Amino acid sequence: MPGRLWLICLALLLAFALRPAHAGVANAPGANLEVSLVTYGPGETYWERFGHDAIEVRDTVSGEAFNFNYGVFDFDERGFLLNFARGRMHYLMDAGPTTLDENWYIQAGRSVTRQRLDLAPEQAAALRDFLLWNLRPENARYDYDYYVDNCTTRVRDALDRALGGVLKAQLTARPGGMTYRQQTNRLMSAQPWLMLLLDLGLGPYADQPLNAWQESFLPAVLSRELATAQVDGPQGMHPLVADADLVSPNRLETPPTTPPDLRLPLALAGLGLAVLLVLARRFWPTGFTLLGTLYLVLAAVAGTGLLVLWSLTTHHAAWANANLLPFNPLALALLPSTWRARRGLPASRLADIVLLIQLVALLAAVLLHLLPDTVQQNQPWLLFAMPVWLAMAMALRSNRADTTKG
Known part of the structure; x- marks a missing residue:
């Protein structure tokens, strides 16, 4: 060039x-x-x-x-x-x-x-x-x-x-007519996985009125x-x-005129994963461990990526991303207790603290949308994360309840 x-x-x-x-x-x-x-x-x-x-x-x-x-x-x-x-x-x-x-x-x-x-x-x-x-x-x-x-x-x-x-x-x-996020999702909808990664990584800057x-x-x-x-x-x-x-004239597939609404698809995906976690905890402990490990690793990797984008890069469209509340590196601290659950052992005290912090962070992410100055439109990811984290908390805490009962 x-x-x-x-x-x-x-x-x-x-x-x-x-x-x-x-x-x-x-x-x-x-x-x-x-x-x-x-x-x-x-x-x-x-x-x-x-x-x-x-x-x-x-x-x-x-x-x-x-x-x-x-x-x-x-x-x-x-x-x-x-x-x-x-x-x-x-x-x-x-x-x-x-x-x-x-x-x-x-x-x-x-x-x-x-x-x-x-x-x-x-x-x-x-x-x-x-x-x-x-x-x-x-x-x-x-x-x-x-x-x-x-x-x-x-x-x-x-x-x-x-x-x-x-x-x-x-x-x-x-x-x-649209925000940066809406235009990005609309034009990238032909590559759904890339669209989802971009949507997860965009912070409040992408939701400002234009x-x-x-x-x-x-x-x-x-x-x-x-x-x-x-x-x-x-x-x-x-x-x-x-x-x-x-x-x-155009001979390729034309992008849609409006962005896809990600709230229902991600809410259903989160609910489905939560149901699988609860059922696996009861009937297939090894499956719960595998599913839980996969989710926790992905949540930690996503959170680490968001943190790096905010603190170490000039991608200002990704700064101050509220998705760090439901997805963050603290998820890795729950991995040992997830594997202990395979043998029916209770979660550690550290896991109890991390779960409490995570649920409070999740609540804070939801409450942010009640503030008048909140700009970031990350409702789809909150709808995905809420049922999954509640299922993880129920599953890990049930091990402690079962052990106490025994």
């Missing part, structure tokens, strides 16, 4: 330097430039589920057209995986001939939509100059953030810069909002989008 970036940048800068000999995107006057937002539909791979977009700049005289986008990342970058885990992802701006980019998405079955923007010549020229400056190797790299600084927010910001802030002013005044400017971190939302944006011109206010063209 970096090699391609250098070549494209060199070609564009060379074209700019040789403008008397070659007219094209790099040196065409603003009156000859046509600017469009090109939006690509979601793909099948998990990192493609949010879609993609680019700014197309076309010289109407020569016919030369380039797509500028901010969605390039390099797996071979030194420390990429470690930076990814720490929340310090480096992305790059890239550019390529429009036909090459669009043909790739068309072959992949993803929709391609072009919205031609009604920009004044000076606005089109200023945008082109900014994109060429941004394409330089020393300017192309940026620190990626899923929600506030990604490939679409960069496109949005570049357009707003050319429009003198008009776009931000209008979109900030409009309410958004305006249209913030929600335009998604290509489809930005495209939708631009379609209703108005800009001022010699003839007064007029639509920003002059016309729109569906270059290629």
